[in-house]
Amino acid sequence: MDRSFISNIKFISFIVMRTIACVIVFDVVYLLLMLYSGMKISEISVENVYWMVQFIATFVFLIIQITLCTAYQKIILTLGSRRKDFFMAKYFLVFAVIVITAAVLGGMTYVYDSISIVKYMYSLAMILGVNIITILCANMIEKFGMTGYIIFCVICGFIGGFIGGGVGALMKYKILKSVMVPTALTILATVVMIIVMALDKKWLDSYEIK
C-alpha cells in the first residue's frame, strides 16, 4: 500500500479516535447514570442495542467524523499528501464503517426476529443518506466557513427532529412498511452517494490552498 495512503489512514484515524474516546466516555457515564436512576440491564432490549449501534456508527461515531475530515484537507495537503490518497483514505474508512455496521446490524436482524428486514433496509438507507449529507455539508463548511457550519447544525437538527418525530408519523402509511420502499431508497442512496463522491473528488482536485 502506498505510504501516503497509509499516512492519511493514520492521520484520519488519529483525528477520529480522539472524538471516539470522548463519545465512549460519554456513553459509559450515560449508561451508569441510567443504571443509577433505577434502570435494569435486562430492560435494555435488542431494539435499543440495534438503535445504539446504528446511531453511534452513523451520527456520532464515525461516518460524520471521517467525512468532516474534509475540514483538515488544507493542513493535510500542506504537509505533502496527495489529494488522491486523502480521498481514498477517507472513503476507505467510511466504507469500512458502512460495511461493518451493515454486517453487525444484518447479523442482529438475522438472529433476532424482533428486528425486521424492513427496519434493516431503512437503516442502510439512513446510513448512506447521512453520509451523502455529510459529504455535501463538509464541502459547504470548507467553502463557507462558520456559515456553512451553522447550516450544517441546522440540517442535523432537522434530521434529528425528523427521525425522532417524523418517522413515527410516516410509518402509519402501510406502503412504507413494505420492503420495496426501503430497498429502493437504499439503491437510490447508493447511486446518489457515488455521484456525490465524484463531486467531492472534483472539489478536492480543484481546491486551492490559501
Add this chain to the structure above:
Amino acid sequence: MSNILECKDIVKRFKDKDALKGVSLTLEKGKIYGMIGRNGAGKTTLLSIMSAQSKPTSGSVNLDGEEVWENQKCIDNICFSRELNPLSTFGPNNVKVKELLRMASIYYPYWDKKMADSLVKKFDINIKQRISKLSKGMLSMVTIIIALASKSEFTILDEPVAGLDVVAREQFYKLLLDEYNETGRTFVISTHIIEEAADLFEEVIIVNNGNILLKENTMDLLERAYHVSGSADDINTLIEKYEAHHVENMGRSKGATILFKKGERMESSQDVMVQPVSLQNLFVALCGKE
C-alpha cells in the same frame, strides 16, 4: 536523488487575475535561493505550484524529469512550510503544536524527530499550546521547525521570519546555515526582510507582477548594480547608455540605479558619484513604482 526542480511556462489564472504569466525557472540542488517580490507579485503562488500543492492553469513543474503534481516520489522530496493560520474552517485553530508535529512526522518520510524536539526546546515552545494561542513569532518558529525537521531535499519557506524578533531571526539564519552545511539541502526562502537575509542567498530570484524579473547569483548581481548621482546632464547620458531604474530628481542633481549587463562597465570619464547598491535598494529600484 533529486537534482533539478524545473518550472516550464507556468501560468496561474484566478477568476479576475493572472497571478503567474508564463514563469520558467530552474532550481539546482544544493543552493540557498532567496525569492523576493512585492506583495501580490506571485511568490506564494509560484512556491505552492512548485511544491505540488497547487495545480497550474498551464505549464508543468518537473523534479528530475518527473512531473511533481500528485507524484508521491517527487512530493516526498519537497517540503513547503507555509505560514500557519491561527484560524481554521471551524474558527480558532485548536490543533496543538505537538499534534501538528505528530502530523508532520506522519507525512514527511524523512522526518527527524530528534531535530524537531531540540528545536522546540531551543525556541522554548510549549507544545501543548494550541495554534490559535501562539503569537505571530511562535507561529513562525513552528513553521521553521517543520521545515528544518522535514529533511526534505527541496525545502521551501514562505516568509519564515515574519513576526520574529531580531535575536530569533539571527538564530534562524544560523540554524539554516548549519543545516545547509551539514546536509547540502536546497532551500528556497521568500522574505521581505531582504537586507538581513541577502548574505544567505547564493542566488536571488526577483518576482514581479507574475513574472521572474531576474534569477542570478547574488554576488554577481550586486557587482553589476550601482547607484549613480551627479548633475542631471551626466546622469541623463548614463540613462541613455545603460539600463537605469528608479531615477530621482534632486533639484539640479539626479540619481539613478544602473544595472549593467554582464561584462559591461561604466566609462571612467563620467563625472558622477558611483556607489555600490544593496540588494534591498536594488529591489526597490527594480520593483518600486517610478
